[in-house]
Amino acid sequence: MARSALLNVMVQAALKAGRRLSRDFGELENLQVSRKGPGDFVSSADLQAEQTIKEELQKARPNFGFLMEESGEHEGADKSHRWIIDPLDGTTNFLHGIPMFAISIALEHEGRIVAGIIYNPATDDLFTAERGRGAFYNDRRMRVAARDDFHDCVIATGVPHLGRGRHKPYLDQLETIMADVSGLRSTGSAALDMAYVATGRFDGYWEEFLYPWDVAAGILLVREAGGFVTDINGGDDMFKSGSVIAANEAIRRHIQHGLKKAQNK
Ligand code: IPD
Ligand code: CA
Ligand code: CA
Ligand code: CA
Known part of the structure; x- marks a missing residue:
């Protein structure tokens, strides 16, 4: 086009x-x-x-x-x-x-x-x-990946660093998600993580403590590639919350569910 x-x-x-x-x-x-x-x-x-x-x-x-x-x-x-x-x-x-x-x-x-x-x-x-x-x-x-078995998925995440985010809750999230998937990846660029979800290279992605400029373009890329993007609670407040989950809808739900489970650890 x-x-x-x-x-x-x-x-x-x-x-x-x-x-x-x-x-x-x-x-x-x-x-x-x-x-x-x-x-x-x-x-x-x-x-x-x-x-x-x-x-x-x-x-x-x-x-x-x-x-x-x-x-x-x-x-x-x-x-x-x-x-x-x-x-x-x-x-x-x-x-x-x-x-x-x-x-x-x-x-x-x-x-x-x-x-x-x-x-x-x-x-x-x-x-x-x-x-x-x-x-x-x-x-x-581009199309997001169609994979719907969470166990087969490669999921991307942004790793909080010195001065960014709370580390213990993140380790709980990591522990929960990694027990269920075939691989975790992190590019070190939120924008690329989302672009890779849009191409189907990554099956999904989550991160917190982001700013609108990290994710604004990525949100549209994933949605226009047939995927779903929400904040960590499944809502539409990515900019205010600074959190993002992006994937096809089945995998997005799996990630959201895993992150919720991690909260109760
Ligand atoms: C960073 C990257 C990184 C994410 C950080 C961001 P910057 O942006 O997107 O992947 O984990 O939270 O701050 O500062 O390199 O533009
Ligand atoms: Ca950035
Ligand atoms: Ca920057
Ligand atoms: Ca920066």
Whole structure:
């Protein structure tokens, strides 16, 4: 299916920022890195990518607002549209030379995500979706995995790190889910974890303590690939709760059930 003009704008912005990220990835020793909190880093590459994406999107749609990880929220003259941007999801991977990171851009219209892209410049993997028009991986249609036996599933999760999340409840979750599935994985990028659910590589994914920019594009990708995304309680409050479960509906229920069981440990 041909991309809309708007999706093209998003793709062009990501490709431009991605070219620069790829150059920086090859010269990590030249980056300026600072610490936002314990275990939480930001580099000149994150900031430069955010600036490039913002400029490109603003050129095309000057009135839209922004919610961005590094520079926060800016209201636009058009209050009904807002870009939600993570310029570099997986900064820790990036800074360690691990080629698993992504640019995530979503467009929200009246509180609903209507377009989303996730782009990994290191592998040139591009995942796109528009509301009602399906989800695509490098222009091929994506579907979530159809597997419904939880025991056969590979499930992804984000592992809380220094300064992030509560570790004991997470270990209970891990213990419960891993006893039931054939494999657990973690890419270190919430955006890629969700894109991989949309492609069917991962059968499901859960994580807590996330921000809207980590998951906004991923939510649309998974839904447009035929999957289901909820917060940890099965509701629709992913942004406020910071929690996400994504999978086909049978597997999503299994994960939700497992996480509930873990709460009573
Ligand atoms: C992080 C990644 C990671 C997740 C962390 C996020 P960042 O985002 O998405 O997978 O586990 O919670 O903070 O800071 O690299 O953009
Ligand atoms: Ca960050
Ligand atoms: Ca992120
Ligand atoms: Ca980031």
